[in-house]
Amino acid sequence: MKRIALLGMPNTGKSTLFNRMTGGAARVGNWPGITVELLSGKILLGGDMVEIIDLPGIYDLHGFSDDEQVVRHFLHDNVPDLALVILNASQIERQMSLLLQLKQLNMNIVVLLNMADEAKKFGISIDAAKMSELLDMPIFLLSAKYGTGYPEALKAATKALSYPTPGMAEELRSQLEQDEHIETEMAKVLKDAVQIPARLSDNLTEKLDSVMLHPWFGLPIFFGVMYLLFQGIFLFGQPLQGGIAQGFTWLRETALVPLLSGLPQALQGLLLDGIYNGVGTVAAFVPIIVLFFLFMAIIEDSGYLSRAAFLMDALMAKLGLDGRGFVMLLMGFGCNVPALMGTRVMRSRAMRLLTMLVIPLSLCSARLQVFIFFTAALFSAKAAPIVLFSLYLFSFATAILTALIFKHQFKNTEPFVLELPPYRFPTARQMLLRGWLEVRHFLRRATKFIVAGVVLVWLLTNLPFSATPSSPDTFAGIIGSALHPVFQPVGINEQLTIALIFGFIAKEIVIGALAVIYGLSGDALSGAIGQQLDWVQAYSFMLFTLLYTPCLATIATLQSESKTLKFTLLSLGWSLSLAWLLSFAFYQSARALGY
Amino acid sequence: MSANTLATMHPGDIATILHIHAEEALHKRLLALGFRSGKKIELIRKASFSGPIQVRVGTTDIMLRRSEAAKISVEKS
Ligand SMILES: Nc1nc2c(ncn2[C@@H]2O[C@H](COP(=O)(O)OP(=O)(O)O)[C@@H](O)[C@H]2O)c(=O)[nH]1
Numbered sequence: 001m002k003r004i005a006l007l008g009m010p011n012t013g014k015s016t017l018f019n020r021m022t023g024g025a026a027r028v029g030n031w032p033g034i035t036v037e038l039l040s041g042k043i044l045l046g047g048d049m050v051e052i053i054d055l056p057g058i059y060d061l062h063g064f065s066d067d068e069q070v071v072r073h074f075l076h077d078n079v080p081d082l083a084l085v086i087l088n089a090s091q092i093e094r095q096m097s098l099l100l101q102l103k104q105l106n107m108n109i110v111v112l113l114n115m116a117d118e119a120k121k122f123g124i125s126i127d128a129a130k131m132s133e134l135l136d137m138p139i140f141l142l143s144a145k146y147g148t149g150y151p152e153a154l155k156a157a158t159k160a161l162s163y164p165t166p167g168m169a170e171e172l173r174s175q176l177e178q179d180e181h182i183e184t185e186m187a188k189v190l191k192d193a194v195q196i197p198a199r200l201s202d203n204l205t206e207k208l209d210s211v212m213l214h215p216w217f218g219l220p221i222f223f224g225v226m227y228l229l230f231q232g233i234f235l236f237g238q239p240l241q242g243g244i245a246q247g248f249t250w251l252r253e254t255a256l257v258p259l260l261s262g263l264p265q266a267l268q269g270l271l272l273d274g275i276y277n278g279v280g281t282v283a284a285f286v287p288i289i290v291l292f293f294l295f296m297a298i299i300e301d302s303g304y305l306s307r308a309a310f311l312m313d314a315l316m317a318k319l320g321l322d323g324r325g326f327v328m329l330l331m332g333f334g335c336n337v338p339a340l341m342g343t344r345v346m347r348s349r350a351m352r353l354l355t356m357l358v359i360p361l362s363l364c365s366a367r368l369q370v371f372i373f374f375t376a377a378l379f380s381a382k383a384a385p386i387v388l389f390s391l392y393l394f395s396f397a398t399a400i401l402t403a404l405i406f407k408h409q410f411k412n413t414e415p416f417v418l419e420l421p422p423y424r425f426p427t428a429r430q431m432l433l434r435g436w437l438e439v440r441h442f443l444r445r446a447t448k449f450i451v452a453g454v455v456l457v458w459l460l461t462n463l464p465f466s467a468t469p470s471s472p473d474t475f476a477g478i479i480g481s482a483l484h485p486v487f488q489p490v491g492i493n494e495q496l497t498i499a500l501i502f503g504f505i506a507k508e509i510v511i512g513a514l515a516v517i518y519g520l521s522g523d524a525l526s527g528a529i530g531q532q533l534d535w536v537q538a539y540s541f542m543l544f545t546l547l548y549t550p551c552l553a554t555i556a557t558l559q560s561e562s563k564t565l566k567f568t569l570l571s572l573g574w575s576l577s578l579a580w581l582l583s584f585a586f587y588q589s590a591r592a593l594g595y
Numbered sequence: 596m597s598a599n600t601l602a603t604m605h606p607g608d609i610a611t612i613l614h615i616h617a618e619e620a621l622h623k624r625l626l627a628l629g630f631r632s633g634k635k636i637e638l639i640r641k642a643s644f645s646g647p648i649q650v651r652v653g654t655t656d657i658m659l660r661r662s663e664a665a666k667i668s669v670e671k672s
Contacts, residue, residue, distance in 0.1 A: 009627070059627030064620040093653050094629035122654070196654065215643045310658045314646035317660065415621040415663065417628060420649060420656040 001042070002050045002161055003078065007071070007102060008086035009095055010057030010347070011421055013114040016430070017086060017144035018054040021154075024433050026054075028441075032077045034070050037563075046158035053080070056347070061101040065414050066349050075105065082161050083107045089119035089126055089141060092194055096186050099135075109137050110160050112153050116141040118422070124196050131193035145427065205422040212304070218311050226330050229299065233291045234334050234365060240287035248280040266465050270458065278454030281506055282447050285337055285553055289442055290435040292331065292338035297434040299327070300345060301426035306418050313416075319400060320407025322346065322416065325355040329399060332362030336550050340557045341438060347414070353562060354410035357571055358402050360550050360558070361578075363395040366507035367550070371542055373511050377526035378538040387539070391546055398547060398578060445560035446553055450505075453552040457505050461498070461513075470516045476501050490583040491537040491591075492544060500544065506551040536595050540587040547579035599671060601650065601664035604638040610669035612636055612652075617666045625667070629653045636669060 022041030056067035087095040132139040142149040312323030332339035346352040375384040460476040467473035480497040502513035515521040559568040629652040639649040
């Protein structure tokens with residue numbers, strides 16, 4: 001099958017074009033010579049199936065960034081039959097250098113000058129035919145977002161594909177270092193084929209920036225935007241999540257329970273409480289992820305995310321992170337899973353990993369449910385808000401601590417120089433496609449892992465079948481008492497230890513697990529817990545819950561996004577140690593002080 | 596006025612890039628973003644708390660940290 005590679009600088013609309021060509025039907029895959037996965041899709045072009053590969057954006061074919069190395073290695077080991085080079089027409093005067101570098105590789109190239117709509121708006125006029133003649137390459141103006149010029153571009157690509165693929169000479173592949181004559185060639189083509197007004201006329205962006213990036217108002221506006229975003233996602237997301245949960249319960253009670261009633265008790269339990277609940281756990285994340293990326297598409301495509309980086313950089317640079325990481329960290333306070341997926345905007349792998357190490361410490365809405373239950377059971381109405389607030393402080397403090405400790409291990413070596421694109425508004429199609437693609441990615445990557453985890457915990461809390469489920473006689477109970485010496489110094493008893501094992505799956509089920517363990521529910525449960533524990537033990541338990549592994553879905557996402565088991569284990573190990581050490585320090589000092 | 600760098604410019608200033616004294620990775624990135632000696636550069640704004648600066652080279656707006664801006668010498672015009 002013939003291969004078309006999409007090449008270009010970051011932010012030129014490669015993904016937009018890719019999505020238009022493939023209609024979103026893409027998959028991620030591995031390629032020889034490179035370690036990262038690339039998005040590719042198959043389409044019918046001129047009667048033949050061809051594969052289209054979306055390569056990461058690069059500034060310079062000879063650059064040193066992670067992405068630039070990936071692209072070099074890809075081209076070296078998988079010479080495409082056609083390279084579609086996408087340039088931003090309104091920045092043609094600087095982007096042409098990349099085209100000329102690529103031209104030296106003697107590939108079969110079709111050039112697409114994207115964002116023709118914007119270039120026109122800015123008063124830049126480009127004579128594509130003239131340019132084509134000067135560079136001796138087919139060149140077309142295009143607007144990938146709105147589709148103008150797309151049929152012509154596709155026709156040109158089809159035609160170019162019918163030419164034999166020029167083999168790339170080895171010496172060309174290895175020595176790519178003669179850039180001097182690129183400068184002169186670039187100047188000549190620009191002079192003859194492009195006209196750029198002396199001053200750009202994007203008044204809207206300038207006006208918006210003078211407010212959004214204002215020295216005093218910029219930050220308050222940023223926090224306002226973040227607050228709205230957060231509220232928006234969870235205001236819409238929580239009812240949807242609740243609805244999905246109800247739907248699952250309804251299906252279970254009306255259809256599955258009667259259907260399976262003939263089976264042995266243990267098998268019923270495994271199917272319903274193990275596998276079915278696992279699928280339900282996965283499904284509960286779907287609305288949050290879709291909404292998150294709908295909103296993220298706005299923030300990112302509008303260009304505001306780069307503005308956030310500008311505003312927050314002074315602080316984040318000290319932590320070895322950047323402002324975009326801060327946005328993801330904040331979103332983590334709603335749900336860690338999409339926040340982890342969102343770190344993909346960071347192109348430096350080291351910085352991305354550091355951000356991913358920090359995010360799981362954000363107090364997400366599932367953990368909040370546990371804390372609300374415990375504070376209500378053990379603290380007065382007056383003390384409860386202060387207790388909750390202190391947990392948020394711990395969350396922030398441990399995040400900062402983690403960044404400071406690990407910033408040397410995950411040292412970002414890429415220069416922090418970002419483009420501030422003009423403000424753009426994404427089309428509804430772009431937003432929906434984004435939400436859908438991300439959910440599909442999550443479902444494909446995480447479902448098996450999460451269902452297996454839920455089944456495992458079900459087995460632990462139900463085997464051997466002679467024991468009462470979740471009682472001290474089950475495997476979970478045995479593990480709980482084996483761990484007793486570890487948890488006793490932090491004030492966590494055996495019942496709570498079993499609840500922590502459940503909490504590994506998802507924090508949403510901790511309270512439900514306690515209800516099963518104690519055989520009580522609602523007010524009776526909080527009464528019993530309030531009787532059995534004092535506030536020091538309860539707070540220690542909450543600290544532990546705050547910091548140890550957020551949930552299976554987070555682990556699955558850490559693994560699927562980092563693709564390194566070592567990193568996932570580091571994150572797990574670090575959060576567990578941090579949880580234990582902090583609870584220990586808190587519990588022992590509180591006791592030493594006589595509480 | 597040869598000691599001027601991009602970091603010492605003020606919002607609204609326009610200057611000409613004289614030389615980029617950066618290590619290779621940064622140098623390449625700056626070149627690709629349109630920084631070349633002889634090119635006009637405008638400082639648009641500086642972020643508060645000694646944060647990054649926003650500049651315009653050609654048709655592109657770019658943000659970079661002040662430490663990196665100090666590696667670009669300019670001549671005010
Ligand atoms: N005005 C306009 N915007 C576009 C066009 N193509 C893409 N964009 C926008 O440019 C931004 C970057 O596009 P994206 O596809 O993510 O670029 P990539 O980084 O090269 O993959 C997004 O906000 C797109 O909506 C176009 O033809 N016209």
